[in-house]
Amino acid sequence: MLKNMWTFLKSPSSAAMWFILAIGFAGGIIFWGGFNTALEVTNTEEFCISCHEMQDNVYEEYRETIHYANRSGVRATCPDCHVPKKWTDKIVRKIAASKEVWGKLTGLIDTREEFVDHRRAMAEREWKRMKDNDSLECRNCHNFEYMDFTEQGNRSVKMHSDALASGEKTCIDCHKGIAHELPDMKGVENW
Amino acid sequence: MKLLSLLVVVATLSINPIAKAEEAAVTNVNPGGLTTIRGAAPLEETREAERLKRVIKDKNPIARNYVHQPPVVPHQTRGYRVDLNSNKCLTCHSWKHAAETGATKISLTHFETRDGKTLSDVSPRRYFCSQCHVTQADAAPLVENTFEPVESLGNE
Numbered sequence: 001m002l003k004n005m006w007t008f009l010k011s012p013s014s015a016a017m018w019f020i021l022a023i024g025f026a027g028g029i030i031f032w033g034g035f036n037t038a039l040e041v042t043n044t045e046e047f048c049i050s051c052h053e054m055q056d057n058v059y060e061e062y063r064e065t066i067h068y069a070n071r072s073g074v075r076a077t078c079p080d081c082h083v084p085k086k087w088t089d090k091i092v093r094k095i096a097a098s099k100e101v102w103g104k105l106t107g108l109i110d111t112r113e114e115f116v117d118h119r120r121a122m123a124e125r126e127w128k129r130m131k132d133n134d135s136l137e138c139r140n141c142h143n144f145e146y147m148d149f150t151e152q153g154n155r156s157v158k159m160h161s162d163a164l165a166s167g168e169k170t171c172i173d174c175h176k177g178i179a180h181e182l183p184d185m186k187g188v189e190n191w
Numbered sequence: 192m193k194l195l196s197l198l199v200v201v202a203t204l205s206i207n208p209i210a211k212a213e214e215a216a217v218t219n220v221n222p223g224g225l226t227t228i229r230g231a232a233p234l235e236e237t238r239e240a241e242r243l244k245r246v247i248k249d250k251n252p253i254a255r256n257y258v259h260q261p262p263v264v265p266h267q268t269r270g271y272r273v274d275l276n277s278n279k280c281l282t283c284h285s286w287k288h289a290a291e292t293g294a295t296k297i298s299l300t301h302f303e304t305r306d307g308k309t310l311s312d313v314s315p316r317r318y319f320c321s322q323c324h325v326t327q328a329d330a331a332p333l334v335e336n337t338f339e340p341v342e343s344l345g346n347e
Binding site: 181 | 248266270272274276279282292293
């Protein structure tokens with residue numbers, strides 16, 4: 001069987017076959033590269049705020065917070081907090097984000113009012129995602145191992161050395177609304 | 192042509208005296224020159240703004256000076272929202288959370304309405320915390336103050 005295959009591939013009549021294989025291979029590389037480039041382009045803040053839904057609402061709010069402007073000039077951009085770094089997780093999030101494109105096309109959020117009405121639902125999905133991954137995106141930058149408690153305020157030390165250190169709670173349990181305004185918090189745990 | 196130049200001459204003559212009068216009026220204004228607690232500043236100049244003071248990052252509660260004084264806030268509150276949707280202060284200072292967070296509980300007076308009825312949660316008139324409770328900066332007092340706290344508050 002294998003031998004048959006080999007003789008066939010060696011014969012001149014198999015040129016077409018080789019051609020197809022070569023095209024497939026080259027195409028694969030191009031597609032793969034293009035795919036990753038597309039991933040990268042869509043992983044920038046400029047891309048996120050190219051939609052008014054994001055620009056007029058969450059972006060404007062975020063500009064007043066510590067992750068946009070602070071004493072050290074280090075910034076956290078939208079994808080830093082919202083798009084997982086690990087490739088597989090990133091793909092999953094990107095596919096989920098096709099919902100956003102759909103929302104854009106169908107005009108789910110046209111006005112500030114519509115955004116505010118929709119905020120609780122979106123925030124809840126985001127909280128759940130971060131709760132489930134133990135606030136991975138926060139931890140990409142803020143590593144508990146390297147937090148110097150002598151540099152933190154009394155309140156931070158108390159909460160961090162207690163509920164956070166024991167693993168009972170994760171960043172998002174206590175730091176909701178770190179980058180945007182909050183929805184109506186009625187019934188949300190700890191509010 | 193002649194008419195035109197005549198017009199121009201008349202026009203310049205009539206404008207000039209007004210401009211002169213205006214100039215005189217400006218120099219005659221009393222520039223003030225009073226020294227206030229903000230320093231001396233002539234009226235026609237805008238003084239340079241003071242440097243912003245730094246808010247105390249975090250420290251233990253600051254003693255009160257008189258009975259019924261709203262205690263001042265001994266920590267930063269940057270980015271803490273208090274609005275229709277949420278009240279960040281109450282996530283630590285409410286009765287529900289105070290034990291766990293170690294924050295000072297809000298006073299029971301905060302549950303009372305204007306006419307003395309006690310509600311089951313914070314009264315709307317006490318909801319906006321920073322109307323009474325303010326953060327502190329390490330700034331020197333602008334004027335000397337000889338106020339002494341009452342002895343019963345145990346303030347040094």
